[in-house]
Amino acid sequence: MKSFSIQEINEILKGELIGNTTEQIQGPEELGKALNNHITFIGSPKYVRLWKDSKACAAIVNEKLNVEPGDNRALIKVKNADLAMAKILEAFDPGPPQFDEDIHPTAIVHESATIGNGCKIGAGCYVGKDVVLGDSVILYPHVSIFDETTIGNNTTVWSGTVIRERSVIGSYCIFHTNVSIGSDGFGYRPSEDGRGLVKIPQIGNVIIGNGVEIGANSCVDRAKFSSTIVGDGCKIDNFVQIAHNCIMGRSCIMAGHSGLAGSVTLGDGVIIGGSASIKDHTTIHSGAVVGAGSGVMKDVPAGQTVLGYPAQESREMLKQWVAMRKLTQA
Known part of the structure; x- marks a missing residue:
């Protein structure tokens, strides 16, 4: 088990140490659940009052908050407690599961596949014809990579x-458990006799940039033709649907249960809240924000925040909600 003194923690954070504790810190914990060998975090004024009754021996605190350490307790003041917390979590991270051998004997790797230096391929994996894995790619057990796929360096699946x-x-992507990349897009048309549906072939592919993270059970469908594209640095939560021929710019965020219908375009830095739905062939321009549960039916200008169903500019939508409340109270 890892443990650190408060001085060692402060060496990591480069903050302002106030007070002292002789306890060895064995992990981070919430204010209300912490024990005397834990460090906790105070990033907002509403949590300051909880520090007095917390058992934690130390806290990372936003520098503008007025907090006193107490007896055998310490504070580390930083500009941003959330970012400091990320560093502490990294320091206490016990590390990922280990491989006993680089390529497990039960893995099936096609003879034409190219495997880079330092790759790890777990039990029951399938690596198909003409697949190319860059250096230090990790495939945990029971991952399937089909023909002619390429994966950049240091990607974890x-x-x-x-x-x-x-x-x-x-490169440097992370795909969590049960992600689906490149399944057929959802395309059907009524048959000529009107008695059934005709499946539209989906012959394109998926292109995913560098530093993309995709949460468990999320899907990115292949394009009907051309490519479905997820730009560099995008972060996608669990249970997210990205349909055929969508194009996502750089550093977009999609929260859980949100979805893009076919041929949606997102600019750079777009944020999609949880359970939001985006109509097909819609463009959401750079820096726009879609509130949780919203239904976007038309293009959204750059930098605008939209709410509601159908989604509208946030201030206008809030006015409508206030008016509706007044009507019900009349």
Whole structure:
């Protein structure tokens, strides 16, 4: 088990140490759950009052907050407690599961596949024809990578993930459990006799940039033609749907249960709240924010925040909600 003195913690954070504690810190914890060997975090004025009754021996505190350490307790004041917390979590991280051998004997790797230096391929994996894995790619057990897919350096793919043929994956990506990349897009049309549906072939692929993280059970569908594209640095939560021919710019965020219908375009830095739905062939321009649970039916200008169903500019939507409340109280 890892442990640090308060001085060692402050060496990591480069903050202002106030007070002192002789306790060895064995991990981070919430204010209300912390024991005397824990460090906690105070990032907002509403949590300051909880510090007095917390058992934590130390706290990381936003520098503008007025907090006193107390007896055998210490504070480390920093500009941003959330970012400091990320550093502490990294310091206490016990590390990922280890591989006993680089390529497990039960893995199936096609003879034409190219495997980079330092790759790890777990039990029950399948690596298909002409697949290219860059250096230090990690495939945890039961990952399937189909033909002609390329994966860049230092990408990690967790168990149950399936990456379909001809996908192009960047470097330093993380795909969590049961991610689906490159399944058929959802395309059907009524048959000529009107008695059924005709499946539209989906012959494109998926291109995913560098530094993309995709949460468990999320799906990125292949394009009907051309490519579905997820730009560099995008972060996608669990249970997210990205349909065929969508294009996401750089550093977009999609929260859980949100979805893009076919041929949606997102600019750079777009934020999609949880359970929001975006209509097909819609463009959401750079820096726009879509509130949780909203339904976007038309294009959203750059930098605008929209709310509601159908989604409208946030201030206008809030006015409508206030007016509706007044009507019900009349």
